[in-house]
Amino acid sequence: MTEMLKVSDVSVAYGRMTAVRNVSLSIDNGSISVIVGPNGAGKSTILRAIAGGIKPSKGHIEFDGQTIVGRRPEDLAASGISLVPEGRHVFPTLTVRENLLVASHVVRDRAGSLNDMERLLQLFPRLRERFSQTAGKLSGGEQQMLVIARALMTRPRLLLVDEPSLGLAPKIVDEVYELLLELRRERGLTLLINEQTSKRVLKFAETVYVLRDGSIRLKGSAQQLRLGTALSDAYFGSV
C-alpha cells in the first residue's frame, strides 16, 4: 500500500504548553488507523494540525508526498482532507439539506454537489427522512451522521474523525462505525479516527497508536494488540 499521510516528529504548542510532542504517524492509502488515548492526551490537537487548524511548532506533515504544513483548512479540504470535529457541531437553525450544502462551496460545482448529496442520502437514509428539519432537532446519533455526511460533501480521500462515539448510546455508536466501514469499502476512503477507549476500535482498525501526555507510547496492528497487555500498559502509563 502507498503512504498517503506522513506525520514526522510533529510537536504542537498552545502558548507555552506543548500539547503534542514528537509525534510520527504513517497512514496508508485506504487504511483505517485509530489514535487511542485518555482525555487531554492530545488526540484532537493532532487531527487539527493535519487539517490545517493549528500550525505545528516543529516537524513535517506530508499528504500525497507534498508538504502541507502552513496550508489553510479550506485549501486542504479542497485537496482531499476533511475533519469531523468532536462534539457534533451542526448548524442548529439550518435544515439538514442546508447543513450539507454549506460544505459544498469547497467543491465549487453546484450540480456535482447536488448529485453528491443524493448519493449520500442513499447511504444515510435517516438523514433523508429528516431532510427538511432543522439540525438542532435531530437526535445525537443523527447529528453525528450529519457532521460525517457534511464532511463527505467536500469529497475527501482522507477523513479525520474526532471521537465519533462520545456521548452516544452503544447501539448508535455501532451504527456510526458500520457507516464508516461502509464508506471505506465503497469509496476507498482512508480513515484516521480518535477514540478514548480501545475496546471497539480493536475490532476493525488496522493500526492503533496509543497517545498519552502528548506522545505516542505504542504503535501496533490491532490484531497484535488484541492479545496481551501492551495496549493497556501504554494507555495507563507503565511504559
Ligand code: ATP
Ligand atoms: P479530549 O478527549 O478532551 O478531546 P484530546 O486527547 O483530544 O482530549 P486535546 O484536546 O488535543 O486532547 O488537548 C491536549 C492538551 O492541550 C490538553 O491539555 C488541553 O487542555 C490543551 N488544549 C487543547 N486545546 C487548547 C487550546 N485551544 N488552548 C490551550 N490549550 C489547549
